[in-house]
Amino acid sequence: MIIMRPAIEKDVQDILDLSLFTGGGLTTLPNDEQTIANRVMRSLRTWSKELPLSEQGYLFVMEDTSLNKVVGVCAIEVAVGLSEPWYSYRVTKEVHASKALNVYQTLSTLVLSNDHTGYSELCTLFLSPNYRKGALGRLLSKSRLLFIAANRELFPDVIIAELRGFRDENNQSPFWENIGKHFFSMEFDDVDFLSGTGQKAFIAELMPKHPLYVDLMPQQVKNCIGEVHLQTIPARKMLEREGLRFQNHIDIFDGGPALEAQIDEVKTIKESQLMVWDIDETISLYDHENSEAEFDKIHSTILCLVANEQIEVELYKVTVCFAKILENRLYLHPAVIKALHLKSGHLVRMKQLS
Incomplete structure (x- = not known):
């Protein structure tokens, strides 16, 4: 039988094995044993009510009980951005106008924001390729919503899900290669690993402090803003059926969309x-x-x-x-x-x- 349950210490190796198959870009599931062990321990301490709100997070695993093996993983962060800034780009508009020249231009810009501070986050969703069958993807994703429904008092009013951004046929992120790389002077996987292992101080130090004009970007970058990784398309559709919507916030590294909703309006929680x-x-x-x-x-x-x-x-x-x-x-x-x-x-x- 396939069940979902909280992650415990003995699951660390199985979760580490799963992380090898993500293909990069799943920031919250790095291939690092100590980081995963720390994540499991933080989840257990959240269950035992030992942690302040800013550190609380639940990690769940999908287990094939016939094999005693973990085949999927997912998580909920209770309130992001309370202990360190939570960054995203807000896709917004800037108007340039001149009555004298009869010019009126509306330009899209990316502005660094902390708009999601204090929201809950659905994250770390990954299912072994061998188990992407039947209703198991829905079990993996929606089980978290049943948990929230049962423990509504533990969570704030808004929930978000940051999804992996688009990658091309060479497994490259056009957004990173054309934008982020210029500010960090590092490879995407290196930045992704640092962020996933909790080393985030460099983000505030190196990110641009002024708006970035989308109209000045290459077309391939414009096309991938708010788009998801091929493997993430089913997860996006599932979340959208639950009522989460893209509200013009994207990931600062790969341009993937952040979907959000009022928790009490999420379909599985409500129904x-x-x-x-x-x-x-x-x-x-x-x-x-x-x-x-x-x-x-x-x-x-x-x-x-x-x-x-x-x-x-x-x-x-x-x-x-x-x-x-x-x-x-x-x-x-x-x-x-x-x-x-x-x-x-x-x-x-x-x-x-x-």
Whole structure:
């Protein structure tokens, strides 16, 4: 079975192995064992309520329980930019006009901003290529939203997701090669690694303090502003279906878009339900390897995400499964109940997948 759960110390090596497949540009998942170990420990300390708001962050893993192996990872930063500046470029307009010459020009500019300070961030989303099947991508991304819905008081009112920017057929970032490189005099992967390992002081020291005029940039740069990495297109579409929108903020390194929304208006958070559970042995188990598995027409079941609502790091679990709803009860297969560690009297939080 495939489950989502909080990351723990034994997962460090598996997460490190996953980081080898990102292809660069996933700043929050560097191939650095100490950084990943520190990230796991920070997540555990967040669960135990040891950290101030400025340092809180939750790291989750997807585990294939048949192999006892981590195959995906995702995270939530509770409030960004409170301990060190959180930078983005705001894409804005600047007007140049002269009545004497009858000239009126509206120019696009990039302005360094800290507009997202204090917002929550959905980040570090990566799924092993071998598991990009069925509903597993939705499980990986949306499980975080179920967690937020269950713990709404822990999070602010706005949430963002910074997405990896466009890279060309040579795995180069046109935005970095034509813009950022001139200010940092470093290779993209080196800057990306420094930022991902928490060494960010250089950003404020080296970033341009004045607006950058988009009209003066090469066409290939203009074309990639706010566009995403090929592998990130499904994640963007999924987040947009949840209600997150591009509000003209982009990543300072690769020009990738930042999507944002009011937390209470995010679809999964708004529509998730708390339900009493029961057992039904006739319900099929979900099989992500089967392309037809999202339909169990024989038993008239629905495909949904189910979380166990436990608040202990050792117990919190989310999975994707078939279920039935009868008389306000959610009926689950015994294997799902076992995987979620459900006990009599526990409620579950569910959201039907569409």
